[in-house]
Amino acid sequence: MKLTQLLERLEYEVIQGNDEIEVRELINDSRKVREGSVFVCISGAVVDGHEFVGDVAAKGAAAVIVEKDVEAPEDMTVIRVPDTRYALALMSAAYFGYPADKMKIIGITGTKGKTTTTYMIKSILEGVGHKVGLIGTIEAIIGDETIPAANTTPESYTIHQYFARMAEAGCDCVVMEVSSQGLMLHRTAGIPFEIGIFTNLGRDHIGPNEHADFEDYKRCKGLLFQQCRLGIANVDDPYFGDVFAKATCTTETFGFSEKADLRATDTHLVSRPGYLGVAYHVSGLMDFDVEIDIPGKFSVYNSLTAIAVCRHFQVPADKIQKALKMANVKGRIEMVKVSDEFTLMIDYAHNAMSLESLLTTLKEYQPARLVCLFGCGGNRSKDRRYEMGEVSGRLADLTIITSDNPRFEDPQAIIDDIKTGIGRTDGKYVEICDRKEAIRYAIEHGQPGDVIVLAGKGHEDYQEIKGVKYPMDERVLISEILSGK
Template sequence: MKLSNLLANIEYTVINDGNPEITDIIYDSRKVTDGTAFVCLKGYTSDGHKYAQSAVEKGAAALIISDNLSFDVPKNVAVIKVENTRKALAYISAEFFGRPAEKLKTIAITGTKGKTTTTAMIASILECAGIKTGTIGTLGILYDGKVVKTDNTTPESYEIQKAMHDMLECGCKAMVIEASSIGLKHYRLADITFDVGIFTNFSHDHIGGVEHKDMAEYLYCKSLLFGQCRHSAGNIDDEKFTEITKLAVEKPVTFGFSNKADFVASDEHLLFENGFIGVHFELSGKKKLSLDVNIPGKFNVYNALAAISAVSFFDIPDKAIVEGLHKAKVKGRVEPVPVPGNYSLIIDYAHNALSMENVLSTLRLYKPNRLITMFGAGGNRPKVRRYEMGETSGRLSDLSVITEDNSRFEDVMDIIEDIKTGLAKTDGKYVVVPNRKDAIRYCMENAQDGDIIVLAGKGHEDYQEIKGVKYHMDERELVADIIKEMNEKSK
C-alpha cells in the first residue's frame, strides 16, 4: 500500500518527501525489513526515535516520527512527522488492514473488574446465535480455535487491527475486546467506532508507577471509550456510572438490581447440582427470562447483565442468550471441566494468596461436601508467596493437595516445604503428591459425591517451566488422559 494512502486520515508534516510502497508497519526496530514503515513509539523505558537509524539501515522505506532525529536520513527514505506516533500507529494500521472494524459487529468492554468474564459471556451468546466471534483481552487473541498470546490486556493498535483482519479472513462476523484504561490512554483503540461500549464497574486499581497518576485520570481514561461507540450500556448500580458514560453519543442502556435499570436482575441464588456450579437469576425490564449462569459467584449476575445489554443492540434470539450464559466459561478462570461422577472439577489461575482467597471463598458459599485444593508455587519467586498460599488453602480447604507448578530453577521439594510452613499455621489437612499429573489423579480417584476440586495455579497456561525449559502441559488434557486411564482400568 502506498504511504500516502496510509496517511489518509491523519495530520502530518513531510520532512523527507516520498510515497513508497509499504510492505508492513513496524514499531520494533528488530523486526524491520525492506519496504516497511517504522513508527517511532515513545515508551516508558525506551524511545523508538533512538532506533530510527538502525531501522533505515535494515531497509525501512519510511519513518513516522514525533521528535527530531539526530542523524541525516537518506533522501530515498520518506520521513513523516506527527504529533503523537501512538495515535498515528492506530490510524495507519486501520488503513493498512482495510479498516476491518467497519466489517464486524464490534463490542468493547471497560471497567475495573469483570471484563474477561463478560467478554466470554458475550462471545458465547453470539456463537449460540450463529455469529462466529473473535475476542481480544487478558487471555490473548482468540478466534477460530486459535490463541495468539499478547503482552497486554488491550494490545497495541497494530495487533488489534491485524487480529480483526485475520478474524474476517476466517469468517468471523463479530469481535469483542477488553478496553483497558491504559489501552485507551495510549490510543490503542483509536480510529475504531464500536457498535457497543459496555461499563462494568469502577474501583481503585492501576494507580501509580507507569500506569495512572491518580484516580481522576484512571476514571477519565475509561470514560474515553464512550465517545467512540454508537451505542452503550452500563451498570447503573455503580456510583461512577454517570461520570464514566458522560461522553456517550446517546443515552446508555442500563443494567443492575435497581428497578430503575432497563435490564433488572432479581431472585439471584447459587446453583450446585450434578456437577454444575453457577448462579441463577430472573431477568425483567426490557426482557423477561429465567437464567442459569455457568460461572460461580453472585457477582457474575452483573457480568451476565452486561453481556445481555451488549447483545440487545443486535437481533439476538432469547434462546441464544439462555443457552449462551448456560454454556459460558472463561479459560482458566473458575473453569469447569467435565468429569464422570457427582463431583465438580475446576481449573483456575489463582497463583497467589489473594486470588486463592477470592476463589476458595466464593466456592465455600456453595457448601460442598469437601473443598479440595490442588496447588504448587512458582520457583525463583518470593518465598512469602508460598507461605501465604499454604496458609490460605489450609484455612479455606478441607484438603490441600500440594504438588509442583513452574519450579523453574528450584527443587520442587524445597518449594513444597515452604508451602507446608504456611499450612502449619492452620489445622488444614494436606497430602503431598510432587508430580502434578499424579496429584490430579489422586484428587479424581478420591473424589466423593458433592466435592468441589480446584486445580489452582496454571489456569490458561499450557506449559510447565522447569530449569529454563517450557514443557507442554495442559491440565484439560491431563484430566482427559486420567479419565481414559480410569475407564480402561474399570473394564
C-alpha cells in the same frame, strides 16, 4: 501505497523528505524492516524505537515516524507526530483498509469478567447466525482458527491485522477484551466501537509499567466510553460514576439494583454432585428466566452483560437462554466430570484477590469440604505467595500446595513461602510438589459432596521450568489419572 494515505487521520509535521512517497509496508519492529518500509518509533518501557533509526535506514526504510528528535540520513523521510503509539493505531487502521468500519465492534473493559463475558456474547450471537471474531486474554478466534494470546489487548497493528482477516472470513461482529493497558497505550485508538462495556473495577494493575495509581487506572478505563456509540455498565459497581464521568456515549445499565435498566431478580444457587450453577429472572428491559452452568454471583453479572449486549442485536429470549446454557470458557470455573459424588473444576485464579473471590463463591454452595489445589509462579512477588496461602488456609477445608511455573526458582522454596502464609491460619494442608501427583491425590481422596478446585493454571497448557515451557494441560493430566497412568 502513498505515505499520505497512512497519515490521513493524523496531525503531523514533515521534518525532512516528502510525505507523498510510496511505501511498501508499515512496521513497528525494527527487525522486520525491509526496503521501502515506514517504521514507527515506539518509546517502550524497555526499548525505545527511536534508537534504531540508523539501523532501519541501513535496511532501506523509506520513512520513520517519530515523537522525538532523531538523526536520520538526508534521503529518509522523517515525520513527527505528538504520540507515535497513537499514530501507529490510526496508521494501522488505514494500512489494512479500515476493517473495523466493516463490522460491529464490541469492547469489554473491567478488572474481572472480561474473558467469560466475551465468550458468552460470542455464543449467543452465533446462535442466531452472526459470524463473530474474538480477541482476548486466552486467544484470538478468526473463523475456525485460534491464535494464542500474548496480551489481553494486542498491539494496534495486530488488532487491525486480525480485523482485516475477520472481515475477509465473513465476520460481521467482533467481541474483544479491552484492557486498561491497551487503552492507556492507544492500542485501541481510532476503533469505532459500536458498544463499550464496563464490568467492574478492583484495585489491580497498579505499579511499575502499569498504572501510576488507582485514579489513573479509573481514568484509562473511562477512555473506552469516549469512543463508543453505546456504553453498557454495571450500575452496582462503586466506581461506575467515576469511570463514566467523561463518557460521550449513550449509557445503559445492568445489575441487581432497582436503578438498573436490566436487572437480575430471584437469584438462587443450583447444586448437585458434579454440577454447580446459578439461576435468576431477568427484569426491566427484558423478561425471562435464566440458568447458567457457571456458579456464583459474578456469573450473574457476566451473563447479564451478555444479555444487555445481545438485546441490541434483537436476539430472542429463547435463543439467549439456550446459548447461555452452552457457554463455557476454558480455565474459567471449568467443571471436569470425574465422579458422581464430588465436583472438580479448573480455574485461572492466580492471585489473592481472584482466589478469595472464587473460594468465597464456592463456599456459598455449602460443600462437604472445599479443597483448593494451587501453587505460585517463580520469579514473582513473594507477597503473592503469602497472601494466596493465607486466603486458601482461611477459606478452604484442605489446601494441596503444589508447583505452578517455578521458572528459575526452586519449587520447594516457593512451596515453603506459601506454607508461611497458610501458617497465619488454622488451615489444613498437604504439600505435593509434582502437580500431576497433587491432582491424583485430590481425585483419589475426593469425598461425597466435596468441591475441588485446581487453581492457577486455567487455560495454560504448559509448565515453565528454567526458561523452558514443557507441555502440561490439567485436562490431559486428569484424563491420564482416570485411565490409570
